[in-house]
Amino acid sequence: MNSGIDLEMSFTQGVQHLGLSHELAHLLWIPLPMLLVLVSAVIGVLVTVWLERKISAAAQQRIGPEYAGALGILQPMADGLKLLVKEDIIPARADSVLFTVGPILVLVPVILSWLIVPFGQNLLISNVGIGIFLWIALSSIQPIGLLMSGYSSNNKYSLLGGLRAAAQSISYEIPLALAVLAIVMMSNSLSTVDIVEQQNTAGFLSWNIWRQPVGFIIFWICALAECERLPFDLPEAEEELVAGYQTEYAGMKFALFYLAGYINLVLSALLVSVLYLGGWGFPISIDWFSSLIGLSIDNPLVQIIAASLGIVMTILKAYLLVFLAILLRWTTPRVRIDQLLDLGWKFLLPISLVNLLVTASLKLAFPMTFGG
């Protein structure tokens, strides 16, 4: 396997040529990808918010935002600016410390999870060995933030919303983790890079979605539930709970929830594409394509084109899934809380267990196709 472009090595070598020690060069490198990912996550959110407004408008036969920039692309910026300058209100008898920490605890794990999203062979912050497991562990911190903000608002709707949110994300985390486990079993690794590489042997035919169709559906449903998107947006069901745990929040603290929700949506879409749709892989194998033109895969030009194609493919796949999520939000009715819990515990959990069992036996029976 070729190693592709390694930006970190080139950067540290370049800095070392300037006369700095290796450690210092590494220290200088560390903040760069973090900053890049933070910026790309926020831009991803802005794009998603714009898409949400435009697609919802189309679904309801409206025009949607139009005046802020061409086709209203600056509307999310205007929204953000509005939230930034709004007064920050803490309700009189609320617990101000917990009220402030809550939204931060919701946002930070989501941003940390971007650590493991690969855009290419070496285009991720850190190829940690526990990869996808880190994401599952980090996403389990979120309910604490939700409970915290629900409790500290000193409002019964907030408390109910917080409890619902925590219950929902606990119950959907189990089928989610089991669906991921089936993938891990097939690729023999928890690392996201290995999972993608194992899928890119024969173009789109080797993507995991063909081998794990049930897992794909389970993962998608659970991801939507974890993001609290519409068929499952029980924690903030307007008709019952005003706005759930967000009821008392205004200004930037509300914006943190908003941001966390959308970053989580983009992240889930990216992870679905990584786990099931071949990540940065092009539908046709690049190796085969380059040999067709007669260029070696190690050719710098081929490398650069392949890397940029990888980034484009990852983002394209993710945004196709985001589009699907937005369409689902504006066309499906909300489920009831008992239906939600029934779906999670009585349907998804047994199905995902069976899926795991079938994957294990298929792996034993056909080690060639199901990763021996």
Added chain:
Amino acid sequence: MNIADSTELICFLILSAVIVSGSLAVVLLENIVYSAFILGGVFMAVAGLYLLLNASFVAAAQILVYVGAVNVLILFAIMLVNKKENLKPIEGLKTRKFISGGVCGGLLILLLRVSITTKWKLPGPTSIGEEATERIGEHLFTDYLLPFELASILLLMAMIGAIVLARRDVTIPKDSINDFKNKKSLINNNIPLLSENSLK
């Protein structure tokens, strides 16, 4: 001392300070909700210590199990049973505190003695890093299979117990719900008002 070592030392000191002060706060704070939230913070700091020891899988498992499950359940229990209750003053509180303080102090002295008298191998065994996940799996399914299975049976027992406790098979025939006498007796006996229909 190079940058990596000093960073490690600073991280270790900060994490230890967080763990010690956090655990004290969990015990000493009056507000039980604060205690529960700080307990989550302590668990996170312990996960940080595992990370410093190059045990990333154990760290992630610590977060998943202790922060994501145990702590959330504790918070759930506290928030659902948020009853203000004036507890009766306990008799002989001072002697009780004295005894429990003595027990804890003795335990501390014992642990200190063990940690001082044991000859620790320095430097310790080299970490196997990313391979750890596979190694843990191998151990769980070979020489630690029996404890592993016993633990799962224990969990199964707890789960069945919870279901038995939570399940209430009290149903009332539909037409007798509105019966005044029946209603009154239901309230007196504290039986939940479930009709046959509501269980479907």
